[in-house]
Amino acid sequence: MKANKETKRLFVGGLGQAISETDLQIQxxxxxxxxxxxxxxRKDDQGNPQKIFAYINIKVAEEDLKKCMSVLNKTKWKGGTLQIQLAxxxxxxxxxxxxEEAKSKKEKSTTGNTNVSEKMGGIDFQMKAVPGTEVPGHKNWVVSKFGRVLPVLHLKNQHKRKISFVICFSE
Known part of the structure; x- marks a missing residue:
C-alpha cells in the first residue's frame, strides 16, 4: 500500500551562513x-547576517515527514543547528x-441565489479599489486593504460626537 503524499511547508531555522538552496534541496x-x-x-543594523532561515515546500508522506523531523531536527549541519517545524x-x-474559492463560488451561484457582491450592485472590487474607499451607493460599506468589502458602524459617544468603526471578521 502506497502512503498518501501531501505538500507540506517546513520552516528550517538555525542555518549557517554558507548554506545554499541546492544544499537544502539535496538534504x-x-x-x-x-x-x-x-x-x-535577517540582518542587523550594520548589515551583518543575524538570522538565516528557510521555507521548504516538500511533497511527503506523513511517516516520511516524521522521519525527516526526527533525523534532521536539532542536528548540527554546515555551521548551524537545524530547527525544523511545520510552517x-x-x-x-x-x-x-x-x-480562487470566491471565484469558483461566484461561477457556481445560480440566478436564484445572490451573494453579497450581487446584492450591492454586482461590483467586483478585487484589485480595483483603494483601501478605505466607500462602496459606490453604499455609504456604510468600505473596502479593506485586502480587497474585502466591510461594514462601517456609526456610533455617537456621550458628547454626541460621531465615532465610526469598520467591522472586521477573522477566522
Whole structure:
C-alpha cells in the first residue's frame, strides 16, 4: 500500500551562513519531493547576517515527514543547528486560495441565489479599489486593504460626537 503524499511547508531555522538552496534541496529530497526552497537572511543594523532561515515546500508522506523531523531536527549541519517545524501557511498562498474559492463560488451561484457582491450592485472590487474607499451607493460599506468589502458602524459617544468603526471578521 502506497502512503498518501501531501505538500507540506517546513520552516528550517538555525542555518549557517554558507548554506545554499541546492544544499537544502539535496538534504530534504531524501524524504520527499522538494518543489521550492526560499532562504531568508535577517540582518542587523550594520548589515551583518543575524538570522538565516528557510521555507521548504516538500511533497511527503506523513511517516516520511516524521522521519525527516526526527533525523534532521536539532542536528548540527554546515555551521548551524537545524530547527525544523511545520510552517504557518503563507499569507499570500492563503489569499490566493481564498480568491480562487470566491471565484469558483461566484461561477457556481445560480440566478436564484445572490451573494453579497450581487446584492450591492454586482461590483467586483478585487484589485480595483483603494483601501478605505466607500462602496459606490453604499455609504456604510468600505473596502479593506485586502480587497474585502466591510461594514462601517456609526456610533455617537456621550458628547454626541460621531465615532465610526469598520467591522472586521477573522477566522
Amino acid at each position: 530534504f529530497s531524501r524524504f520527499g519531493e522538494v518543489s521550492d526552497v526560499e532562504i531568508i537572511t 504557518k501557511e503563507s499569507f499570500l498562498h492563503r489569499l490566493a486560495q481564498e480568491r
